Structures are given as C-alpha cells and as structure tokens.
Amino acid sequence: MQLSCVSSRASRGVRRQLLFQRIRNGSAYRRSLHTQPFDAAIIGGGITSLTAAYRLSQQEDCKKVTLYEKSARPGGLLQSEVVPVDGGDVVFEYGPRTLRTGPLSCLPLVNLVSSLGLADDIVPTSKRAAASTNRYIYYPDHLVRMPAPYPDQGALSFFWSSFRTVTTEPVFESFLSGIFGELSKLPRPHVRDESVARFISRRFNQKIADNLVSALYHGIYAGDINVLSAKALLGPYWDLEMKDSGVALGFVDMKRRGRKFRYMDDFLAMTACIRGVSKENRRAVLERLAGASVFTFKRGIGQLAEALVDSMKESGKVEIITDARVNSISQNTKTSDLTIRFGHNDSNSRVHNRVIATTPAPELAKILDTRSPKEANQNHPSKTVRSLQEYDYAVSVMIVNLYYPSPDIIPVEGFGYLIPQSIPMEQNPERALGVIFGSQTSIGQDTAPGTKVTVMLGGHWWDDWEESDLPDHDTAVSMARSLLERHLGIKDTPSVARTRLQRNAIPQYTVGHMTRMQELSNNVREEFHHRLTLAGNWYGDAGVTDCVKQAYLASTYGMGAKLSEDNEIRMLYGSEPWTKYAYREWDLEGGIVTSPVRFFEQSEPMLRVVNAFPAIRRR
Numbered sequence: 317m318q319l320s321c322v323s324s325r326a327s328r329g330v331r332r333q334l335l336f337q338r339i340r341n342g343s344a345y346r347r348s349l350h351t352q353p354f355d356a357a358i359i360g361g362g363i364t365s366l367t368a369a370y371r372l373s374q375q376e377d378c379k380k381v382t383l384y385e386k387s388a389r390p391g392g393l394l395q396s397e398v399v400p401v402d403g404g405d406v407v408f409e410y411g412p413r414t415l416r417t418g419p420l421s422c423l424p425l426v427n428l429v430s431s432l433g434l435a436d437d438i439v440p441t442s443k444r445a446a447a448s449t450n451r452y453i454y455y456p457d458h459l460v461r462m463p464a465p466y467p468d469q470g471a472l473s474f475f476w477s478s479f480r481t482v483t484t485e486p487v488f489e490s491f492l493s494g495i496f497g498e499l500s501k502l503p504r505p506h507v508r509d510e511s512v513a514r515f516i517s518r519r520f521n522q523k524i525a526d527n528l529v530s531a532l533y534h535g536i537y538a539g540d541i542n543v544l545s546a547k548a549l550l551g552p553y554w555d556l557e558m559k560d561s562g563v564a565l566g567f568v569d570m571k572r573r574g575r576k577f578r579y580m581d582d583f584l585a586m587t588a589c590i591r592g593v594s595k596e597n598r599r600a601v602l603e604r605l606a607g608a609s610v611f612t613f614k615r616g617i618g619q620l621a622e623a624l625v626d627s628m629k630e631s632g633k634v635e636i637i638t639d640a641r642v643n644s645i646s647q648n649t650k651t652s653d654l655t656i657r658f659g660h661n662d663s664n665s666r667v668h669n670r671v672i673a674t675t676p677a678p679e680l681a682k683i684l685d686t687r688s689p690k691e692a693n694q695n696h697p698s699k700t701v702r703s704l705q706e707y708d709y710a711v712s713v714m715i716v717n718l719y720y721p722s723p724d725i726i727p728v729e730g731f732g733y734l735i736p737q738s739i740p741m742e743q744n745p746e747r748a749l750g751v752i753f754g755s756q757t758s759i760g761q762d763t764a765p766g767t768k769v770t771v772m773l774g775g776h777w778w779d780d781w782e783e784s785d786l787p788d789h790d791t792a793v794s795m796a797r798s799l800l801e802r803h804l805g806i807k808d809t810p811s812v813a814r815t816r817l818q819r820n821a822i823p824q825y826t827v828g829h830m831t832r833m834q835e836l837s838n839n840v841r842e843e844f845h846h847r848l849t850l851a852g853n854w855y856g857d858a859g860v861t862d863c864v865k866q867a868y869l870a871s872t873y874g875m876g877a878k879l880s881e882d883n884e885i886r887m888l889y890g891s892e893p894w895t896k897y898a899y900r901e902w903d904l905e906g907g908i909v910t911s912p913v914r915f916f917e918q919s920e921p922m923l924r925v926v927n928a929f930p931a932i933r934r935r
C-alpha cells in the first residue's frame with residue numbers, strides 16, 4: 317500500500333496500528349524473507365560477529381547459529397580491563413574506547429544496547445564537556461586547540477578566537493589561502509580515486525594535508541594519508557568537487573541550507589531496527605544518551621561484547637566455539653551448503669546453509685584457497701581468493717595505558733591530542749599518533765581519583781619494521797613517559813602501566829578500495845551462490861558503530877531478506893529513499909551487503925525520521 321493513497325489522519329492511524337501489530341507478531345518481517353529456514357555459521361568473534369549471531373538468534377527463520385572464534389575469548393578488539401588501584405578502580409581500554417552517537421548511523425547500536433538492556437550501564441560524554449569541545453593537535457612544539465565553540469560562546473566571540481588561532485598558530489600556516497584558493501579551483505579531470513593527501517593538496521594545499529588532515533587520520537585509521545583513499549574516506553566531500561561550487565563553498569552552502577547527505581546503508585539498517593526492542597528499553601537508552609557526543613559503559617566497551625555473549629547463552633540457539641581456528645570453507649556444488657573444517661584436527665567439520673565471515677582478508681584468502689580431497693563436489697573460488705589476496709594492508713598500534721595517583725596532572729582539559737605527520741622528528745622520535753586524556757573522555761567511569769592517560773604508538777610509522785623492531789612492554793612504557801614529559805611536562809611515575817600491541821588491527825582503505833570491494837563482493841556472490849556474506853572492519857567501515865550496522869545488514873539482507881516498498885519505514889515515516897532507484901534489482905544477498913547508491917540527499921520527511929530521535933540529534 318502506498319502512503320500517497322492515504323488521505324486522512326484517521327486512516328493513517330489505523331494503518332499504523334495494523335503495522336505495529338504485524339511488527340509485534342513478526343509477520344511483516346517473515347513475509348519479506350524469501351528463503352527457507354536456515355542454519356547459519358559466523359566466523360570470527362569480534363563485535364560484528366557477535367552482533368550478527370545475536371540478531372540471527374532472534375530470527376524465527378534461523379534455526380541455529382554456530383560462532384567459530386579462534387582465540388579463547390570472544391570480543392575481538394573490544395578489550396577492557398578493570399584495574400583496582402588505591403582509592404578505587406580504573407578502566408583501561410585496549411581497543412576502541414568510545415562509541416559514536418551520530419544521528420542515523422548509530423541507530424543499530426542504540427537498538428542493540430536497548431535490546432541488551434544496558435541503559436543503566438551507559439557512561440555518556442556530554443556535548444558540553446571539555447572532552448567534546450576541546451580537541452588538540454600538537455604542532456610544532458605545543459598543543460593547539462582546534463577551533464570549536466565553547467558551550468554558550470557567542471558567534472562573534474567564537475569568530476574572533478578562531479580567527480586569532482588560524483592567523484597565529486603555525487599548524488594553520490597557509491590555511492586561509494588554501495580555503496580561499498579552493499574557490500577558484502576547477503573540478504578534477506576524470507579520476508577514479510586518489511589519496512586523501514593528493515585530494516587535499518590539489519583542492520587546498522599541502523600544508524593543510526600535512527598539518528591538519530594527517531592528524532585526523534592518525535586518530536581514526538592510524539594511517540598515512542598519502543595512501544588512504546579519498547573516495548572511500550571523504551564521503552560526500554569527494555563528490556562536492558564535481559559540483560559548480562567546489563568543496564569549501566559547497567560545504568558552506570550545505571550548512572546554510574540545512575542540506576544533508578545520508579548514507580543509504582544507514583536507512584537500510586534502520587529497517588532492521590524497528591522490531592525486537594521494547595519501547596521502554598529504547599527510551600531508557602535515548603534518555604541516557606540525551607546531549608551526549610559519545611558514550612561507553614561502566615566496565616568499558618568490552619561490556620557490550622560480554623552482554624552479547626551472555627544473552628546468546630541464554631537463548632539456547634547459539635553455540636559459541638572458542639579456540640576454533642577455521643581451516644577451510646568449501647561449498648557443495650549441488651546443494652550450495654558450506655562445509656567448515658576447524659580446529660587442530662581437520663576431522664572437525666560442520667555443514668551450514670549460510671555463513672557470515674568477518675575474518676581479515678589475508679586470512680580468509682588462505683581459508684578459501686584450500687581444496688579438500690574428501691569432498692568431490694566443490695569448486696575452487698579462484699576469483700574471490702584473488703580479490704582477497706590483493707587486500708593485505710593493515711597497521712599495528714601499541715596501546716599504552718598509564719594511571720597516575722595524582723589528579724589534575726594534565727595542563728589542559730579536553731579529549732586529548734593528535735600528532736600530525738609533519739611534526740618535527742625531534743618532537744616525536746617515539747612515532748606516537750596521539751594521546752587520550754582518558755579520565756576526561758569518560759567522566760564517571762573510574763572510581764579512582766587519579767589521572768588516566770593513553771598513548772597510541774606506531775600505526776603506519778611501523779610499516780617496514782620487523783617484528784624484532786617493535787617495542788616490548790618496558791620500551792613502550794618508557795617511550796610513552798618520555799613523550800608525555802616532553803609534550804605535557806608530566807614527570808610523575810605512573811602507579812599502573814599496561815600495554816597491548818594490537819597487531820594488524822586496523823585495515824587500511826587505500827586508493828582504489830571502493831572498486832576492489834565491489835569486485836570482491838561480486839566474486840563472492842557469484843562463486844558462493846549468495847550463501848557467503850562478508851562483514852566487519854575489513855569489508856565495511858572501521859568504527860564499532862559501523863560494525864554493528866554491518867552486522868544488522870548482513871543478518872537481514874545478507875541472509876536473503878528483500879527490500880520492499882510496502883514496508884515499515886514507509887508506513888511509519890512516509891518515505892523510503894531507495895524507492896527512487898531501481899532497488900528491486902539491487903543484489904544484497906551474500907557478498908558485502910551495501911547499497912549500490914552510496915549517498916542521497918535527505919528530504920523533509922526523512923529529516924522527520926532523524927528528528928524522531930532527539931537524543932542523538934547533532935547540536
């Protein structure tokens with residue numbers, strides 16, 4: 317039924333009621349699945365895998381879920397430790413430490429947290445807190461606060477303080493000329509992709525790329541902007557260049573007219589969020605997140621993984637097998653079912669109808685590149701293996717967590733600071749990427765009164781290093797301490813120091829990434845007959861919020877659910893962005909589940925959808 321047929325408020329109300337009934341008893345959802353009941357396997361134990369397994373366990377059509385995790389502990393990069401110290405506890409993170417609350421993109425995460433009943437454990441960081449407004453770049457030998465309005469600061473005062481910073485700080489050298497120069501730049505000639513550094517240098521200038529943008533990408537990907545892909549990482553800004561106005565004016569125009577570009581995937585994921593969560597639970601989470609920029613949990617981000625595991629144990633439908641290294645996945649050419657061989661002894665094997673793999677590309681290439689002599693009816697997925705083999709670049713990060721008994725030893729208030737690639741070598745011989753003032757980014761998490769700091773070392777700086785060159789615990793701690801003394805004047809001795817080297821933890825989306833992912837997805841669909849789905853930070857974006865979104869997409873559309881016109885979103889909100897496109901031809905089953913239309917401009921009815929979640933609206 318089309319919403320345009322709806323003429324009166326009353327009939328809209330009735331339809332809405334009917335819809336809620338259908339959603340409650342699950343019929344709207346079941347109706348859209350075009351598959352038979354299935355048995356699913358998940359390979360990997362990180363946040364994407366756990367979320368996908370949890371979501372599948374709630375689907376009637378999914379009879380059983382088996383999750384294979386190679387290590388002894390599920391959770392992947394989500395690793396938190398509660399350390400008792402004098403006067404209380406301190407929570408250390410060895411992976412992601414805060415969760416984004418950006419509008420729309422975080423709906424699956426909000427849905428998940430609500431569904432797990434974690435509202436009371438949320439530790440929000442207010443948008444007005446220093447950690448949200450004060451972000452620094454260290455250049456060339458001091459901290460520079462990036463222009464951002466203080467809470468309640470007037471527009472004029474903000475303008476003058478920003479103008480002073482931009483015209484006096486060396487980190488902003490050539491900034492204004494770069495911005496004004498961009499206004500007269502012509503759109504690029506046909507270029508399929510280029511590095512972030514090249515794009516920024518071409519449109520603005522190299523100083524802006526080296527001093528500012530490189531710092532930002534250290535904080536997200538620990539990566540080198542000279543190789544990271546502009547098309548993959550700059551989102552709609554990469555496309556703005558092709559408009560008449562160019563990037564800077566286009567940006568101002570978007571802000572002025574309130575125009576917003578949205579990822580189509582966010583809307584697709586939203587369709588999977590409507591069911592399964594009680595209104596009370598969702599309201600409780602949204603209330604906790606009201607006015608927050610990011611959040612974490614009382615016992616750290618790892619609590620999310622623990623809650624997922626606990627909840628799945630209760631469901632009785634999910635089997636989590638730890639210490640289970642998957643050795644091969646092969647497909648029966650007659651039934652299309654997938655056989656997984658795992659463990660030290662290859663005689664462990666199980667057959668599944670569908671598989672979701674979150675395994676890093678180089679490892680997955682090896683798993684798929686095996687031909688089992690025991691199975692006659694199987695093909696070799698050579699195109700998939702080749703695509704995976706082309707994708708083998710990830711960086712390692714050394715996380716150094718320090719706790720000092722004294723409070724207030726950091727000379728400024730804020731989130732922390734990032735270090736750009738252009739920093740003089742004598743200011744950063746440790747090859748640090750950034751420092752986080754942990755006590756300030758998650759106020760209320762630690763019960764101990766002291767100061768928590770995290771220093772991040774390595775990333776792309778360690779690309780050519782041998783294993784023996786990487787710092788051990790003691791070296792990493794002394795590197796972090798000398799950096800903090802040089803940059804912040806901290807001479808105290810930490811009472812606790814914990815380190816973890818996260819090897820090849822952050823995949824790098826280099827130039828050509830989007831095309832390679834498209835090819836990989838097509839190859840997987842073709843060679844595995846839509847029965848194998850890839851998800852996780854290697855195949856989508858890297859943040860926890862994005863991984864949760866991908867898990868939602870993989871466990872619905874990846875499993876064969878169909879996008880429809882007559883669905884919940886249209887009935888509830890009066891608009892579906894995909895109906896403008898030939899969405900019936902979109903192939904979302906198996907492969908990497910992502911819409912072929914990457915962005916669309918948000919229309920008025922969609923704005924209402926976003927505004928339905930006031931807690932997560934941007935300032």
Ligand SMILES: C=Cc1c2[nH]c(c1C)Cc1[nH]c(c(CCC(=O)O)c1C)Cc1[nH]c(c(C)c1CCC(=O)O)Cc1[nH]c(c(C)c1C=C)C2
Binds near residue numbers: 734750752
């Ligand atoms: C293990 C280290 C990691 C570094 N980056 C990531 C990890 C897991 C992945 C990552 N971090 C951020 C994003 C952006 C999207 C998001 O979901 O937030 C991604 C993909 C942002 C981010 N980076 C740092 C923090 C505290 C945040 C949270 C968001 C915010 O408040 O803006 C700090 C940080 N992470 C890394 C470094 C080197 C670093 C430096 C201070 C590497």
